[in-house]
Amino acid sequence: MTPAFEPFEKIALIGIGLIGSSIALNVRAHGLARHIAISSRSDGTLRRAEELGLGDSYHGDAAEAVRDADLVILCVPVGACGAVAEAIAPSLRAGAIVSDVGSVKASIVSQMQPHLPDHVHFVPAHPIAGTEQSGPDAGFAELFQNRWCILTPVQPVDEAAIARLRAFWEACGSTVEEMTAEHHDRVLAIVSHLPHLIAYNIVGTAYDMEEVxxxxxxxxxASGFRDFTRLASSDPTMWRDVFLNNRDATLEVLARFSEDLSVLQRAIRDGKGEQLFDTFTKTRAIRREIIEAGQETAKPNFGRNKPPKKWDDESAS
Amino acid sequence: MTPAFEPFEKIALIGIGLIGSSIALNVRAHGLARHIAISSRSDGTLRRAEELGLGDSYHGDAAEAVRDADLVILCVPVGACGAVAEAIAPSLRAGAIVSDVGSVKASIVSQMQPHLPDHVHFVPAHPIAGTEQSGPDAGFAELFQNRWCILTPVQPVDEAAIARLRAFWEACGSTVEEMTAEHHDRVLAIVSHLPHLIAYNIVGTAYDMEEVxxxxxxxxxASGFRDFTRLASSDPTMWRDVFLNNRDATLEVLARFSEDLSVLQRAIRDGKGEQLFDTFTKTRAIRREIIEAGQETAKPNFGRNKPPKKWDDESAS
Ligand SMILES: NC(=O)c1ccc[n+]([C@@H]2O[C@H](COP(=O)([O-])OP(=O)(O)OC[C@H]3O[C@@H](n4cnc5c(N)ncnc54)[C@H](OP(=O)(O)O)[C@@H]3O)[C@@H](O)[C@H]2O)c1
Ligand SMILES: NC(=O)c1ccc[n+]([C@@H]2O[C@H](COP(=O)([O-])OP(=O)(O)OC[C@H]3O[C@@H](n4cnc5c(N)ncnc54)[C@H](OP(=O)(O)O)[C@@H]3O)[C@@H](O)[C@H]2O)c1
Structure with a gap:
């Protein structure tokens, strides 16, 4: 945590699932705001958030939650951000920072910006951290630790608001980067959206097999397939919205993936052992880099085996 | 461990990488054989096995290692099994059980069987357990625990030899199933070979991107991609041999995967949200089943996050 972080007066979290509740736990643990106002669409989720003690006030009406807040973060599916922005816009306080956590950015900007009044500072954000689970019970304070958070500032750029939001995410344990929304969407298409699509697809293919x-x-x-089932058990609403809202970048990386796959397919058909060997060799280095960057565990099988003694000394996640 | 297991006189392990060394550690830990003879192609691997104390005798010559052995297990890449079988055949003792651990079975049978004398019992096997690492240092005794081992008996079926090998694998902690080599190869094509191919491919695609x-x-x-890098860091020689030797079944499941992917691609292009949602929903159940079957950890992110307190009570791998 940045020691000198000046707390917000009031943070409003609109949506209190995995990401919203993890933010709430960080705000509480590190004293990042004096008041946490929570809003969720359904009564059930809102009541559950209250039972978990995630906030200081609970609101069925998002517009009520944002009143007097100096930081508002939308933590709802990408496709819902436009409607939420429209609903809260009249109640936003002058000078408030309005942000989000959506996994797609260009679409969020075009959905939200038209509704927001000039007297607020809009700074879209995306914490690159998550799990395959959702809902307020899935959250935990450590989620953002050693992860990246990407800000995609919009015109007119407000440096003070950006600095403030950056400090907020740093206080949650993240390292902050800035880039354009368009670049964000291309990067995430390859590191996140395509992997999820492929995982959903292969699990679906296995599901439909007749001979097996x-x-x-x-x-x-355990011979390989299970690795894909984690991503393929992620929330269907969230992922529907991601693909609907990052269509072009996803289709572009998908086309490349399919081209590459055709090349491998032909190599197998033609018995090209050397070509297969070369392809399977060049992909090894990147895992080592990911482990060295602290983004992955070095333990075999992601550490899922009952660990033998000799692994105790080895570097962990 | 089966308490009444009658140890083999001498086990010969031809190949002492991840699988061979894990077998050796089990034989030692559970007293499954009175003597462990180890052979490896290279001096370096053989010496390393000796440093690790994996066996009782070490042989550069595989034919020498199998002399007097009543159990011989080939633990070399699939493509090397024919040549090894040919080399050891003249030295095999009458009544010996000859087995292997290859990830493909029909090809192993057609490679090995022609070389083996009638006085041995050939029982092909495949432990469904592994990690992305290789070599004698990668082995650990717990590898086979709560995993399956598939036997694919060949004609003439020798029930006594099968029962003996079954008991051996049960003593290593596995549950044993029998099926035909052809069915094995179809099952593994979808649960293991296609997942590895897809993982290698997506990592390769990311590797070649220009814009990212x-x-x-x-x-x-951490937003998804890293999950694929584990499988894609597996041994290139092993996987080259798998695809060269299970070509037809792999190409068949690959064709289905590609068909399914085209359907998803079109749904994204056409903005078919409901169809995406339905596809992403039906794939969730299978993970729950895999966790319930004890083949996967229930912890979010495979347990790679620094665990918060509340996860302590939750069921682990
Ligand atoms: N999960 C991840 O790994 C991850 C990582 C980084 C960023 N993100 C982004 O974070 C956002 C939230 O994801 P999450 O995983 O926290 O989701 P979640 O656990 O499913 O929670 C979603 C929250 O949004 C509310 N909501 C759902 N549909 C809504 C709608 N149509 N209108 C208004 N509110 C709605 C839900 O309310 P009710 O429960 O009351 O219906 C709930 O409070 C998404 O934009 C996602 O792209 C997710
Ligand atoms: N890894 C897995 O996850 C897994 C799981 C189940 C089954 N399998 C099967 O188990 C077998 C062994 O895999 P592994 O992971 O233990 O491999 P590994 O760790 O790479 O060890 C391979 C062993 O085979 C030897 N070898 C390599 N090429 C050879 C050749 N052309 N001729 C003779 N010996 C050769 C190596 O000898 P040198 O080091 O001396 O060259 C080494 O002793 C493969 O058939 C694989 O399909 C693997």
Whole structure:
């Protein structure tokens, strides 16, 4: 935590699922705001947030939650951000920072910006951290630690608001980067959106096989398949919205993926052992780099085996 | 461990990488054989196995290692099994059980069987357990625990030899199933070979992107991409041999995968939100089943985050 962080008066979290609740836990743990106002669409989620003690006030009406807040963060699916922005706009206090956590950025900007009044500072954000789970129970304070948070500032750029939001995310344990919304969407298309699409697809293919039973897929999944089921168990609403809102970049990386796959397919068909070997060799280095960057565990099988003694000394996540 | 396991006199392990060394550690830990003879192609690997104390005798010559052995297990890449079988055949003792651990089975049978004398019992096997690492240092005794081992008996079926090998793998902590080599190869094509191919491919695609730098891929990999890098860091020789030797089944599941992917691609292009939502929903159940079957950890992110307190009570791998 940045020691000198000057707390916000009031933070309003609109949406209190995995990301919203993880932010709330950070705000509480590090004293990042004096008051946490929470809003969620459904009564059930709002009540659950209250039971978990995530906030100081709870509001069915998002517009009520943002009143007097000097920091407002939308933590709802990408496709819902426009409607939420419209609903809260009249109640936003002058000088408030309005942000979000959406996994797509250009679409968020075009959805939200038209509704926001000139007297607020809009700074879109995306914490590159998450799990396959959702809802207020899924959150935990450590989620953002050693992860990146990308800000995609919009015109007119407000340096003070950006600095303030940057300090907020740093206080949550993240390192902050800035880039354009368009570049963000291309980067995330390859590092996140395509991987999820492929994972959903391969699990679907296995699901529909006739010659191999579901129970065989489950039994023998430790030979590779299970790795894909984690991403493929992520929230369908969130991911529907990601693909609908980052269509072009996703389709572009998907086209490249398919081209590359055709090349591999042909190499297998033609028995080109050397070509396969070369392809499988060049992909190894990148994992080592990811481990060295602190973004992955070095333990074999992601550390899922009952660990033998000799792994104790090895570097962990 | 099966308490009544009658140890083998002498086990010969031809190949002492991840799988061979993990077998050796089990044989030692559970007293499954009175003597462990180890052979490896290279001096370096053989010496390393000796330093690790994996066996009782070490042989550059595989034929020498198998002399007097009543259990011989080939733990070399699939493509090398024919040549090894040919080399050891004249030295095999009458009544010996000859087995392997290859990830493909029909090809192993057609490579090995022609060389083996009638006086041995050939029982092909495949432990469905592994990691992305290789070599004698990668082995650990717990590898096979709560995993499946598939036997693919060949004609003439020798029930006594099968029962003996089954008991051996059970003593290593595995549950044993029998099926035909052809069915094995179809099952593994979808649960293991296609997942590895897809993982190698997506990592390769990311590697070759021009608009997104390597360092961006590394930094933001926690958003999904990193999950694929584990499989894609597996041994290139092993995987080249798998695809060369399970070509037809792999190409068949790959064709289905590509068809399914085209459907998803079109849904994204046409903005078919409901269809995307439905696809992303049906894939969730299978993960729950895999976790319930004890083949996967229930912890979010495979347990790679610094665990918050509340995860302590939750079920682990
Ligand atoms: N999950 C990740 O790994 C991850 C990582 C980084 C960024 N993100 C982004 O973070 C955002 C939230 O994701 P999450 O994982 O926290 O989701 P979540 O756990 O499913 O929570 C979603 C929240 O949004 C509300 N909501 C859902 N649909 C809504 C709608 N149509 N209108 C208004 N509110 C709605 C939900 O309210 P009710 O429960 O009351 O219906 C809930 O409070 C998304 O934009 C996502 O792209 C996610
Ligand atoms: N890794 C897995 O996850 C996994 C899981 C289940 C089954 N399998 C199967 O288990 C077998 C071994 O895999 P592994 O992971 O243990 O491999 P590994 O760690 O790479 O060890 C391979 C062993 O085979 C030897 N070898 C390599 N090429 C050879 C050749 N052309 N002729 C003779 N010996 C050769 C190596 O000898 P030198 O080091 O002396 O050259 C080494 O002893 C493969 O058939 C694989 O399909 C692997």
């Amino acid at each position: 039973t579901q129970s065989e897929v489950v039994k023998y999944s | 730098t390597q360092s961006e891929v590394v930094k933001y990999s």
